[in-house]
Amino acid sequence: MSENSYRRFLDPAVVSKLATMELRARLVVEGFVTGLHRSPYKGFSVEFAEHRQYMPGDPLKHIDWKVFGKTDRFYIKEYEEETNLRGYILLDASASMGYGEDRITKLEYGSYLAAALTYLMLKQQDSAGLLVFDKSIREFVPPRSNPRQLHLLLSELDRTEASSTTGIGEVLHELAKRMKRRGLVILISDLLDDPDKVIPGLKHFRHMKHEVIVFHVLDPREAEFTFETDATFRDMETGETMTTEPLAIRRDYLEAVGEWTARLRRECAESRIDYVQVLTSTPYDRALFSYLEKRKRLG
């Protein structure tokens, strides 16, 4: 399969048409990896893997001077990475995550993203766990790095359906209390809950010395409110309705959403939480890059 063939699996619309979650996860990651210059599988951890020829731009500290002494050529030492990261993927499966007008729902997008991250993490020998929640923790798979973990997690993701209301704050607090070892917490949610509850929950992880990435998943229509005709809007979580004229209120709506996301972004930045807003139309590589950047910083 060519590079371009793999790259198309970064499009959520394409991914949603694939048959199984495992296939989705694998193709997303493969598509992502083929676009990188360097293999994510080989890092600079403890166990030596191989030498490769020095390329301009490589740090000088990684040059193997012994080999240089023997061969009079510059080689760089590469090592197999250690599996020392515990990754927790928190997937919001509340009813609001079931919204998706034209393409895929936010939950589908989040599930595929979670699957890809799981695949990527396990391939890097990291431990990956999954927590599906709505107003409470619905499913929890502790992080493992054994080969069965991938299948387990992907199956769980495949079964996940949107339902019930949201209680992000409470779930985050509860999980923060449970997690004893430091790890990487990846929250995939639309965050449609009271920010005054969500942000303290996230900060709780930081307080417990966890690293946190927040993938804020929104449908393009939520972000842009491109409804044109008068409509009655029914809240998917509470069932409340409201009839209005979208064109007339769009500006104010966008202002309100902008203030909300700006606050989330600002509060996350203040707590050194990576905040990544993704629309369900956003290719997956953006999210995976964010993860890799974070992973890289974690060493």
Place this chain on the structure above:
Amino acid sequence: MGFMFLNTAFLFTAFAALLPLIIHMISRRRVDSIDFSSIRFLKQLERKKIRRVRIRQILLLIIRSLILLFVALAIARPTLQGVFEGGVSSHARTSVAIVIDDSASMSRRSDGGILYAEAVARVSAITRLLSSGDEAFLLTASSPTEVVIGDGTFSPDVLHAELSALEPTDAGTDYPRAVSAALAYLAESRNLNRELYVVGDMQRTGWESEIGASVEASAETGLPVEAVGEGVRGYVIPVVGPTGNCAVTAVRVERRYGGTPGMYAVVAEARNFGARPCDIPVRLFVDGIQVGQTGVAIDAGATASAAFSTAVDVSEWHSGWVEIATDVLDADNRRYFVIRPEERIEVLVVRGDGVPDGGGHVGASEGGGHDGAPDDWYYIARALDPTRGGERFHPVVLMVGALAHQEEGRFPVVVLADIDRLDDAGERWIERHLSDGGGVLAVLGDGTDIRYWNAELLPLLAGGSIVAPVERRGGVRLAPVSAGHPLLAGFVFGDRLIDDVAVRKAFRVVIGGADEIMELPGVGPAMVATTPPVGGAAALLYTGIDPAWSDISRSGLLVPLLHRITGRLAEPSVRQLDSEVGGDLTVPYDPSHSGTPIVFLPDGGEESAVRISGPRGGAAIRRVRQTGIYEFTENGELRALGAVNLPEQESNLGAVDEAGLAELLDPLEIRVIESGAGLEEEILVARHGRELWRAFVYVALMLLAAEMYVARPRFAPER
């Protein structure tokens, strides 16, 4: 003013205003329902924004409803009711009586052409508002009124044919009579909608009589004019033209005695009716040939005279005219006159006492009075026929007692030469003589019985009374009262008579309304002309002719003055030879003639309806309608000529203003529609009111603009 709709059948379209509400209700049911992740943000906006949106929706609903409402109402032709109370629906049948002024003044030129053409155009516009089933009457405002269409049948073809056949006449104007006649037709109409239209120049002189005073209409209907006009809406449509006009208003033809035989003085009066001075040439034509020309400068509102002399063969009829230069109104720039052949006039001179000549001519040795000097009758008879040839006047002298036995109608003029009194039979004879149009010259003197005259004769001749005799030993010089008086024309030089005449004795007489001709300064009138109550004409000389009273008999004034006076007094008996359009034209005619008189009209036409009347004969045609010279012939032989001219008042082109018209036509309710206004629209507005559909459409358009503004998309969708 009330409010009404002319197309009430379309009022149901106003229900269209409910459409937006219905659509709103339906669309509200059909509004899309969208499952949305969370309405938390919408709820945040609910208080301030969504409520505003709802208000906007309601506002739009109202605006859209109003747009449809106004459009629907515009279709139904909303109308403010007209100026007339009780205006009826446009569906009601209408009776219109149209009075069009076709008088001479309507032939004047204006910027838009002939004024009458403009009037016809306006009448045509009025008739365009009529439809089948309506009634139309058409009358003219010229004098006398002509009923062009009187049966009321409205047919556009007939009406337009009659209109196009009408032309401005030479007649004067009589709006009141025409209006009254029109009202009478409308009074008989059964239609609810009755309208009177008066179209013309609204000449002030044409409104001189009062509506109802000469109203044949009210006489015909038996109703007072107020009742005739009840429920009738009047529209006065003035057609405006220039008012500056000069006219020949009178022509006086006087025989000059002495000098060239057959010499006549023709004096024309020209008047400036305008506001600017005019300087115009005046030409005299006799028998179709120009025989004289002069010029006159006339100030605004003033009159000037132009005098000519011309000699004619006195044995024949002559006609002529005086004309001035063309101006806005041609009809009054020419004035016709007739010179009749000179005939011998028999004058009956009645004396008080002395020796008559047996009913014949005055002998050379007769005429002595008590003092041996001739009496007044002698001087009078001699002056009337100085050559004793009886060429112009044939005086017959008789005693006062023989008066009652004289043939009636033989003498056009009777001179009462210093008589004391008449017997009853004589009084009755004089009364019949006057009532038959005869003339009487009364000369007072020694024999005048003041009490009798005051009681009997003066009331017959003029009224008034003789106060007392006045005597001035040194004499008082006789003076003219008015140098321009026709009887004195040619006899006055400056403010004096051409020959000094001293008067030593005279009577002081008081007669109201008499035309004073001469006076004795410091004493009173010396000679007056009167119109007796029973008819005819009279002149009174308050002093005697004999030398004991005055020097008249010795002056060169006696013969021409007596000829002038006698000739004038004889005129009524031979009837007038000139007339004005609208009046009767009468010429002398001997009823004993066997032939049938025919009148040839000025335009070459023929008039056979000639009325023969009067004890001394006379042929007349009634109500002449055109100016010019009329020829009366009998068996192909010319018997008489008559001149017909424009009434003087027709030359005064000043118009009555709107307030004046309202006053003149009171109590008729009228609306004056000025020239230049949209006539048909104005009539419709007055009849049905002012239509407001345009205003309604404008309001609808403004509402539409408001709707577009309010409904404009606040946020263009970002694609």
